[in-house]
Amino acid sequence: MNFKLSKTRKPHKLSYKGIIIEPQIRDFFAGRIWTRYNTPFPQSKVDTYILRNYFTTKKGITIRTKVLIFQRTHFTCNRCQNKIQQEFVQYTCAKCEKECVYCRHCLNMGRVTSCTDLISWIGAKPLTHKKHLLDWNGTFTEAQKEAATQLVSSIKQKRNHLNHAVCGAGKTEILFPAVHYALNRGLRVCIATPRTDVVLELFPRFQKVFPKTNIHALYGKAPKQTGFAQLVISTTHQLFRFENAFDVIIVDEADAFPYTYDQALQKAVHKVKKQDAPVALVTATPSPQILAKQKKEKWGYSFIPKRYHGHPLPIPRYESLWSYDKAIQKGRIPRKLREWTNEKLSNQEPFLIFFPTIQLMEQAIPLFQQLDERILSVHAEDTDRKEKVMKLRNEQILGLLTTTILERGITIKNVQVAVVGAESKIFTSSALIQISGRVGRNAAFPKGDIVFFHHGITAEMDEARNEIFRLNKEGFGKNETP
Amino acid sequence: MKRHEVSKCLLCNNPIDESVTWITLLSNQFPRTICSHCEDKFEPYPAEPIDKTVISLYKYNEQMKDYLHRYKFMHDVLLAKVFRHQIHQHLAKKEATIVPIPMHPEKLKERTFAHVDELLKQANIIYEHYLIKITTETQGGKTREQRINARQIFALKENQNPAGKEFILVDDIYTTGTTINQAKKILLDAKAKSVTAFTLIRR
Ligand SMILES: [Zn+2]
Ligand SMILES: [Zn+2]
Ligand SMILES: [Zn+2]
Numbered sequence: 128m129n130f131k132l133s134k135t136r137k138p139h140k141l142s143y144k145g146i147i148i149e150p151q152i153r154d155f156f157a158g159r160i161w162t163r164y165n166t167p168f169p170q171s172k173v174d175t176y177i178l179r180n181y182f183t184t185k186k187g188i189t190i191r192t193k194v195l196i197f198q199r200t201h202f203t204c205n206r207c208q209n210k211i212q213q214e215f216v217q218y219t220c221a222k223c224e225k226e227c228v229y230c231r232h233c234l235n236m237g238r239v240t241s242c243t244d245l246i247s248w249i250g251a252k253p254l255t256h257k258k259h260l261l262d263w264n265g266t267f268t269e270a271q272k273e274a275a276t277q278l279v280s281s282i283k284q285k286r287n288h289l290n291h292a293v294c295g296a297g298k299t300e301i302l303f304p305a306v307h308y309a310l311n312r313g314l315r316v317c318i319a320t321p322r323t324d325v326v327l328e329l330f331p332r333f334q335k336v337f338p339k340t341n342i343h344a345l346y347g348k349a350p351k352q353t354g355f356a357q358l359v360i361s362t363t364h365q366l367f368r369f370e371n372a373f374d375v376i377i378v379d380e381a382d383a384f385p386y387t388y389d390q391a392l393q394k395a396v397h398k399v400k401k402q403d404a405p406v407a408l409v410t411a412t413p414s415p416q417i418l419a420k421q422k423k424e425k426w427g428y429s430f431i432p433k434r435y436h437g438h439p440l441p442i443p444r445y446e447s448l449w450s451y452d453k454a455i456q457k458g459r460i461p462r463k464l465r466e467w468t469n470e471k472l473s474n475q476e477p478f479l480i481f482f483p484t485i486q487l488m489e490q491a492i493p494l495f496q497q498l499d500e501r502i503l504s505v506h507a508e509d510t511d512r513k514e515k516v517m518k519l520r521n522e523q524i525l526g527l528l529t530t531t532i533l534e535r536g537i538t539i540k541n542v543q544v545a546v547v548g549a550e551s552k553i554f555t556s557s558a559l560i561q562i563s564g565r566v567g568r569n570a571a572f573p574k575g576d577i578v579f580f581h582h583g584i585t586a587e588m589d590e591a592r593n594e595i596f597r598l599n600k601e602g603f604g605k606n607e608t609p
Numbered sequence: 610m611k612r613h614e615v616s617k618c619l620l621c622n623n624p625i626d627e628s629v630t631w632i633t634l635l636s637n638q639f640p641r642t643i644c645s646h647c648e649d650k651f652e653p654y655p656a657e658p659i660d661k662t663v664i665s666l667y668k669y670n671e672q673m674k675d676y677l678h679r680y681k682f683m684h685d686v687l688l689a690k691v692f693r694h695q696i697h698q699h700l701a702k703k704e705a706t707i708v709p710i711p712m713h714p715e716k717l718k719e720r721t722f723a724h725v726d727e728l729l730k731q732a733n734i735i736y737e738h739y740l741i742k743i744t745t746e747t748q749g750g751k752t753r754e755q756r757i758n759a760r761q762i763f764a765l766k767e768n769q770n771p772a773g774k775e776f777i778l779v780d781d782i783y784t785t786g787t788t789i790n791q792a793k794k795i796l797l798d799a800k801a802k803s804v805t806a807f808t809l810i811r812r
């Protein structure tokens with residue numbers, strides 16, 4: 128190199144290797160893992176950045192050949208970490224004119240095949256802010272305050288944490304100080320939950336209390352959001368699109384049915400967090416496995432047995448409803464259930480009735496609509512789910528029949544709850560605790576009816592009821608147990 | 610597309626509780642790939658069509674729209690198995706030569722599989738290509754008028770002589786009939802004895 132730098136020479140001729148990074152590209156790709164040919168940016172641009180080493184690339188699917196007695200190929204999806212071999216499909220790919228493989232596990236986010244590249248950003252980091260505003264002037268109960276402090280302390284120490292809080296304990300507020308602390312340290316925070324409903328509920332609440340923070344809400348069919356989000360609220364499914372991205376992860380409703388904090392979810396969380404990032408689990412019904420792990424690995428722990436309004440959890444009562452399914456199939460609502468419904472209708476109290484199957488619920492809905500036409504039904508695939516819940520909340524309808532899909536994340540003032548067929552397998556003790564937890568959440572209506580209509584009492588039902596008794600005992604001492 | 614036979618519904622992932630009866634065993638049916646709940650949502654196309662030269666199996670309802678989206682556009686090749694039994698039943702005993710509507714080579718590379726061929730392969734139907742597609746444009750984005758006035762979209766494949774033969778054209782979906790009619794014309798102009806059509810879906 129024997130040329131001299133002169134002021135007249137244009138500097139960009141020298142720095143031919145560098146390009147000016149466009150902030151929107153950097154902000155989008157930071158922490159993400161994306162299919163090369165399916166980005167929101169022009170392909171030529173993405174290819175240029177790849178050529179200049181702003182990305183690393185890897186094959187969508189890793190193929191390993193194990194030689195045991197016979198040769199066997201073993202696939203791993205590099206986006207979703209799926210290793211379940213049944214979920215991989217081999218086919219003759221017309222592009223490559225050979226056998227290629229794709230992963231069905233994460234297919235709905237755009238197909239990943241052995242012949243597509245995944246790209247991850249390794250260029251400059253986005254700018255993070257350290258001046259986030261926590262605009263919240265609610266007050267904590269003693270127990271909430273303690274739990275919030277313990278959570279902040281765990282995050283400071285980069286220690287995992289389990290926050291066990293009963294339904295209606297106000298667990299979202301407990302997260303505020305910890306999230307605020309992390310954001311102000313310039314850390315990137317993710318709140319992950321298995322359910323879209325929970326994302327939709329949390330997003331506006333966090334937007335309201337963190338008005339200066341760019342927050343993204345990620346779920347299937349979420350609208351496009353721009354800029355670098357220092358706080359991401361995401362379904363666990365959408366986490367597949369991140370890698371080595373977050374400094375703090377909070378998993379909300381970690382045990383939300385039908386998901387448990389299982390291997391797949393743990394792997395997903397492990398993949399998206401930075402190496403020493405702490406993970407906090409928040410749940411009302413921790414599984415024995417999680418409790419054991421918390422003890423063994425010495426995580427931080429906080430426990431809130433009391434609801435924020437200071438009233439005990441409503442105790443479910445049992446009512447036999449023999450052969451309810453046959454009655455409904457014959458076009459008749461069993462007497463006790465009919466009377467219960469009529470009572471709520473005449474008291475003008477909103478109610479939820481849980482059914483074990485969609486089929487039974489669909490047979491029942493016309494019968495209930497004969498009692499009052501302002502009764503609707505919802506299930507998981509129902510596209511109007513959000514609207515129907517809103518209608519109940521706004522008192523446009525009086526009751527909703529539902530499958531277990533509404534067991535969490537919904538809060539309706541003064542709601543009364545019945546479970547039909549509480550003995551069914553789908554109603555595990557944790558599902559029943561969650562369902563019971565819908566009742567009496569509002570300070571103005573801390574009581575309410577929760578009834579398990581059953582065709583025989585199961586161990587799961589007893590377990591749920593005993594746990595609720597136990598929690599009330601923890602919260603109120605022996606004498607105050609109702 | 611080998612690997613394991615299907616144990617969970619390819620559409621909703623619920624377990625398929627298929628009890629193997631003597632009838633299924635003896636009649637050598639294809640094992641199911643979707644659950645009965647999902648199957649019930651597909652709506653059969655009326656068996657007595659006005660135009661008897663085109664046979665279609667299903668209506669284009671929400672369920673079918675979703676299926677086609679996942680199969681053709683999300684590229685879930687495995688879903689070619691879903692209708693293999695029904696397609697087999699309709700085409701297996703036919704004497705006529707089965708001719709799939711072809712894709713343009715560029716489009717094929719993009720999709721990575723020929724969706725019509727794949728449906729036939731999974732149903733164990735022998736087919737032969739007689740046509741090639743010479744335009745890359747798709748029928749989907751056009752108005753009805755544009756489609757009807759479209760330029761020639763197919764040509765006869767080299768070294769194929771349809772003269773005197775009977776054919777069944779196969780496509781995934783029948784919308785206005787332009788595709789089928791154009792393909793039919795090419796074969797008839799080359800002295801084919803007869804040409805009918807079979808589609809999975811009809812709008
Ligand atoms: Zn995958
Ligand atoms: Zn390929
Ligand atoms: Zn299904």
